[in-house]
Amino acid sequence: MSHASFSASATSGVPALDIRNLEKTFHVRDNDVHVLSGINLTVEAGEFITIVGASGCGKSTLLRLILGLDRDYEGDVRVNGETVSGPGPDRAIVFQEHRLLPWLTAEGNVGTALLYSGLTRQEKREAIRDHLELVGLSAFATAYPGQLSGGMAQRVSIARALVNRPRFLLLDEPLGALDALTRLRLQDELKRIVANEGSTAVLVTHDVDEAVYLGHRIVVLHPRPGRIAAILPVPAAAREDRSSPEFVALRDEVLGLLGVESGKSAVRHRETETRVAV
Amino acid sequence: MSADSIIPPRAVAVPHPVSALVRRIRALDWRPLLSFAAIIALWFAAYEFNWVRAKFLPSPVAVVERLWFEIHSGTIVTDLLETLRRNIIGLAIGGFIGLALGALLGISSGFAKIVGPTVLAQRQTALFAWVPLLSVWFGGADVGKIAFISVAAFQPIVINTWRGLTLVPKTYKELAESLSFTRWDYVRLVAIPNALPTIFTGFHAALIYAWLATVGAELFLNIAPGLGGRLTEGSQLFEIDLLFLTIILFGIVGLFYNSLAERTEGLFLKWNSR
Incomplete structure (x- = not known):
């Protein structure tokens, strides 16, 4: 299904995501906080885009706008040529926290994404089973979120996002709250799953390694207001091997753009980090 | 319906009812009952040693007898x-x-x-x-x-x-x-x-x-x-x-x-x- 739409949108030449001259301002009491400025981004179907930037650069806000949770902005956000008017089944999100409903089992939670899918009960059951298998949790279908580890719960929420076969997978620092080992393992799974499903993915992260390892292209954001500093293509070799020279070179380039020069003394490192945070 | 038909076939090795009861009593947490027992003991003592006039405090036995009568x-x-x-x-x-x-x-x-x-x-x-x-x-x-x-x-x-x-x-x-x-x-x-x-x-x-x-x-x-x-x-x-x-x-x-x-x-x- 998603493969069909992939080729359809590819032949018609309409990009999967097209953001033009996006400006976003939050109105907090009497203050106006300019969070996103002059964002222009085009994403082709099937692409995996990673957005990296310091905290507070408006990464998550950008995802909310693509999802349609927030419609108060200037400019254009188009998905498959149509202006986003609200959440829809073509886009699914994985939040930083798993956000599973604690009173539903793993399969019940995955099922909440199929309520309006039009599938029969049997088809739903199969889709849920297939996607729990995809994230390696077949044995935990009837477990409650409280009985799962953080990594397992996040995998259930990935299954929930994928089960309705969205064209767009929006990932809001989905691995940020996990321990380092689980995070590395899930990065591999995520990459494999997104490639298999053929969906377009936009992943927001502050982990530069993750951005390089997962993305076809990296969007580097500068903060206050959030604006695009650079869009860098990721060489195939860098995506395959975390210790390849291509990976290291690109990671250093991104770190440099973020104002953090890697490989220098720790003191220098800390200085630049504080400069980024200010 | 006979009693036998209620027992599922798997439950052959049912422990003896008395030993099961003993085990349940052993497993009971009796600590909450301590203060309760203390109050009863105090009550008995107060009645037996006439700390309070019987007109204001009945004996625990009298209360049980009253329950029986009622x-x-x-x-x-x-x-x-x-x-x-x-x-x-x-x-x-x-x-x-x-x-x-x-x-x-x-x-x-x-x-x-x-x-x-x-x-x-x-x-x-x-x-x-x-x-x-x-x-x-x-x-x-x-x-x-x-x-x-x-x-x-x-x-x-x-x-x-x-x-x-x-x-x-x-x-x-x-x-x-x-x-x-x-x-x-x-x-x-x-x-x-x-x-x-x-x-x-x-x-x-x-x-x-x-x-x-x-x-x-x-x-x-x-x-x-x-x-x-x-x-x-x-x-x-x-x-x-x-x-x-x-x-x-x-x-x-x-x-x-x-x-x-x-x-x-x-x-x-x-x-x-x-």
Whole structure:
């Protein structure tokens, strides 16, 4: 299904995501906080885009706008040529926290994404089973979120996002709250799953390694207001091997753009980090 | 049906009933009973050594004898049943209205704006302040008593149902929005389950409030069959053993309600690891 739409949108030449001259301002009491400025981004179907930037650069806000949770902005956000008017089944999100409903089992939670899918009960059951298998949790279908580890719960929420076969997978620092080992393992799974499903993915992260390892292209954001500093293509070799020279070179380039020069003394490192945070 | 057919075939190695009983008794945590036993011992001592005049403190044996007498030739069982009947009817009426109104308040914010402040104001009035008014409206007989018990049960249930349904974490609301939940699916899958622990807290409080109100109604309003009437009788006729017996019965029912509420809650909220 998603493969069909992939080729359809590819032949018609309409990009999967097209953001033009996006400006976003939050109105907090009497203050106006300019969070996103002059964002222009085009994403082709099937692409995996990673957005990296310091905290507070408006990464998550950008995802909310693509999802349609927030419609108060200037400019254009188009998905498959149509202006986003609200959440829809073509886009699914994985939040930083798993956000599973604690009173539903793993399969019940995955099922909440199929309520309006039009599938029969049997088809739903199969889709849920297939996607729990995809994230390696077949044995935990009837477990409650409280009985799962953080990594397992996040995998259930990935299954929930994928089960309705969205064209767009929006990932809001989905691995940020996990321990380092689980995070590395899930990065591999995520990459494999997104490639298999053929969906377009936009992943927001502050982990530069993750951005390089997962993305076809990296969007580097500068903060206050959030604006695009650079869009860098990721060489195939860098995506395959975390210790390849291509990976290291690109990671250093991104770190440099973020104002953090890697490989220098720790003191220098800390200085630049504080400069980024200010 | 014979007893054999009830036993499933797998349960062949059933332990001997007596040894099973012994094991259960051993497994029982007897520590909570310590203070209880201490009170009984103190009571015995106070009576035996005449610390308090027998006129004011019956012997524990006298209370048991009174219970025996009441069961065989008295009215205490009927009184207890009457009291329980009143209590349960009042609880059901107050609980139902509280649940319905709380649900409306929780689901419709427009309705909550209009009716909510009045409900909150009603909550601020002391419960027993309603007794004279209700007895004027409904009389001091059964209807008046049940009305009062209903008001007592209504208050915690309406507030907790309302609050439980409204206090949905923002993260769940956002999730429901991102999955394009209809209003009904939001209520069914998010709002109600999220509210259940809070509603149970209200239900638990309602059990206790309604029980207090039952005692109050039977004491303050006309004497009628019921445990409250026996309390009045005990104090007026100076039947100190009857007074003690009735108070103990009130305590036992209260304890029973409390453990009932806790068990029901655990049964319903199996996902709740709190």
